[in-house]
Amino acid sequence: xxxxxxxxxxxxxxxxxxxxxxxxxxxxxxxxxxxxxxxxxxxxxxxxxxxxxxxxxxxxxxxxxxxxxxxxxxxxxxxxxxxxxxxxxxxxxxx
Amino acid sequence: xxxxxxxxxxxxxxxxxxxxxxxxxxxxxxxxxxxxxxxxxxxxxxxxxxxxxxxxxxx
Numbered sequence: 720x721x722x723x724x725x726x727x728x729x730x731x732x733x734x735x736x737x738x739x740x741x742x743x744x745x746x747x748x749x750x751x752x753x754x755x756x757x758x759x760x761x762x763x764x765x766x767x768x769x770x771x772x773x774x775x776x777x778x779x780x781x782x783x784x785x786x787x788x789x790x791x792x793x794x795x796x797x798x799x800x801x802x803x804x805x806x807x808x809x810x811x812x813x814x
Numbered sequence: 815x816x817x818x819x820x821x822x823x824x825x826x827x828x829x830x831x832x833x834x835x836x837x838x839x840x841x842x843x844x845x846x847x848x849x850x851x852x853x854x855x856x857x858x859x860x861x862x863x864x865x866x867x868x869x870x871x872x873x
């Protein structure tokens with residue numbers, strides 16, 4: 720399992736504009752975005768993910784979030800969260 | 815009232831390398847990347863496309 724190779728493979732897929740790996744505190748571990756965009760994405764998506772997790776837990780305390788897919792008018796943001804880390808892929812259909 | 819944004823120091827390059835090489839991270843990432851790659855393959859099936867949208871409105 721080569722992390723760098725996998726990040727590059729995802730990033731090179733048509734339409735993918737960014738791959739960001741962070742820890743559960745929203746600290747970037749690896750990102751293909753520039754610094755400013757990385758900070759924005761890590762902090763906001765961590766908040767969104769925390770919220771999604773708390774909503775899921777409140778609805779059913781034995782349940783948990785596996786995957787988040789946010790379809791917007793401009794792009795799609797996909798988040799694979801886990802207890803300690805999460806991976807984000809941004810897909811832009813116009814690109 | 816807005817809560818003050820808590821400042822968490824960024825990870826150092828060394829810390830990042832340690833995480834990227836840890837068994838725990840690699841086991842997480844191999845699972846997560848498979849899911850993401852499958853989701854990406856499905857992205858072409860956009861169920862949100864509005865087929866009834868009248869493009870002449872834009873003109």
